[in-house]
Amino acid sequence: MRARSHGSIFDKMRLGPSQLRTVANRRFDDANALRKTGQNARANGAMYLAGFVVECLLKAKIIEKHAWLQRSFNVEILAKPNQRVYDLCYRRHDLAALLEHLPDLKQRLLEWGRNRSAGSGVIDSLRSVVGQWTIFARYSTRVATMHEAATFIEQVKEVKEWLT
Amino acid sequence: MADMSSLPRSESRRSTRKAARKRAAPRTVFAGQLKAALIEGLSQAGIPSQVQIEPVPTTRLHRVLITARKFKNLSPAERQNLVWRIVNSRFDPEQHLQISMIVTLTPEESTGD
Numbered sequence: 001m002r003a004r005s006h007g008s009i010f011d012k013m014r015l016g017p018s019q020l021r022t023v024a025n026r027r028f029d030d031a032n033a034l035r036k037t038g039q040n041a042r043a044n045g046a047m048y049l050a051g052f053v054v055e056c057l058l059k060a061k062i063i064e065k066h067a068w069l070q071r072s073f074n075v076e077i078l079a080k081p082n083q084r085v086y087d088l089c090y091r092r093h094d095l096a097a098l099l100e101h102l103p104d105l106k107q108r109l110l111e112w113g114r115n116r117s118a119g120s121g122v123i124d125s126l127r128s129v130v131g132q133w134t135i136f137a138r139y140s141t142r143v144a145t146m147h148e149a150a151t152f153i154e155q156v157k158e159v160k161e162w163l164t
Numbered sequence: 165m166a167d168m169s170s171l172p173r174s175e176s177r178r179s180t181r182k183a184a185r186k187r188a189a190p191r192t193v194f195a196g197q198l199k200a201a202l203i204e205g206l207s208q209a210g211i212p213s214q215v216q217i218e219p220v221p222t223t224r225l226h227r228v229l230i231t232a233r234k235f236k237n238l239s240p241a242e243r244q245n246l247v248w249r250i251v252n253s254r255f256d257p258e259q260h261l262q263i264s265m266i267v268t269l270t271p272e273e274s275t276g277d
Contacts, residue, residue, distance in 0.1 A: 096265035100225055103261070110257050128244035130265045151241045 014090065016070050017060035021164055024056035028160060035146065035153055043149035044140060050149075050156040051095070051133030054126075057163040058098040059089050061105060093135035099126075109162065122162045125155035191219060194262060195226055198255070202230060205250030210234065225264040235270045243268035 015023065027049045034046035063069045066085050075086055088097055099106060109123045132152065195217045206213040213232035220227060235243050247266050 096227060100220055100223055100264050103223075106261055110261065114257070124245075124248060127248055127266070128241055131244045131247075131267055132240045145239075148239050148241065151239070155241070 014070070015063075017064050020056045020060040020063070024053045024060075024160065024164070027056070028053045028156070031153055031156070035150055038146055040143060040146050043144040043146045044137060044142075046146075046149040047133070047144055047152050048137040050153045051129065051137065053156055054095060054129055054133070054159055054163070055093055055098070057160060058095065058102065061102055061163070062089055062098060065102070095130045095133055099130060112162075122158050125158040126162075129155050129159060191224060191226075194259065195219070198226065198228070198251075198263070201254045202228070202247060202250055205254070206230070206232060206247070209246060211246075220264055223264075224262055226262060227264045228266040229274070230266065230268050231271050231274050232268075233270060235268055235273075240268070 031046045031049035031053065034042040034049070062085065066082075068082075069086065069089060075083065078086060085101070088094070088101060106123070109126065113121070113123050129152070199215045199217050202215050203213055211232045211234040213230050216229045216231075218227045218229070219225070230247060238246065244266070247268055251260060251263065251266075
């Protein structure tokens with residue numbers, strides 16, 4: 001068996017907020033590339049990647065809120081609430097739980113929508129994405145349509161612009 | 165907060181339970197109103213539904229699961245638009261913040277079939 005080379009993309013890394021945003025941009029481009037094929041067979045992949053973009057951006061916000069997550073520490077000795085934050089960032093992929101940990105963000109988003117003639121488009125898109133996307137998309141045997149994927153990616157695009 | 169150290173133990177426990185119920189009450193009321201509004205709003209759209217609301221521990225938030233057979237005719241985004249339109253029309257924005265997420269599934273999707 002070939003030894004895994006140093007610096008493989010499969011290495012587990014703890015990223016900082018700006019790295020997470022870079023990853024989000026790259027995965028968004030990947031999702032768009034799949035969308036451009038126009039093939040329904042690529043729709044699941046496009047939606048999975050697009051939802052992952054929002055996961056990265058919400059995690060960047062959480063890490064900014066809890067700067068200690070960027071330092072090295074022993075997870076076992078963390079206090080319970082901090083362990084929950086750690087799990088949220090590094091072990092789970094739950095958009096709703098991430099948002100539940102960012103109540104100020106939703107409040108700001110609501111106020112932002114109120115002050116704009118365009119209305120609450122971003123918060124509607126965020127709610128919709130959170131209500132639809134789960135990590136299980138990557139295991140799903142069901143096939144979404146490219147029309148569904150395109151709608152989903154448009155919502156993610158709107159959210160991404162606001163979260164970045 | 166009231167000093168309960170002078171109360172007998174059972175009395176103190178009763179007071180604690182009463183206080184906990186009082187704290188939980190507005191949350192339960194909102195959950196009930198939300199459930200009724202969603203069932204009614206969906207029914208008006210010709211979609212009979214079942215609504216489950218679950219409080220998120222240590223927060224004032226709720227997670228909502230709606231199952232309806234007729235969701236089959238709608239895309240995931242259309243389902244979300246519909247349920248959030250119902251919420252937007254019946255609750256004020258501050259109340260929206262108490263909803264963490266609304267999942268919209270058909271019975272088959274919810275059981276993974």
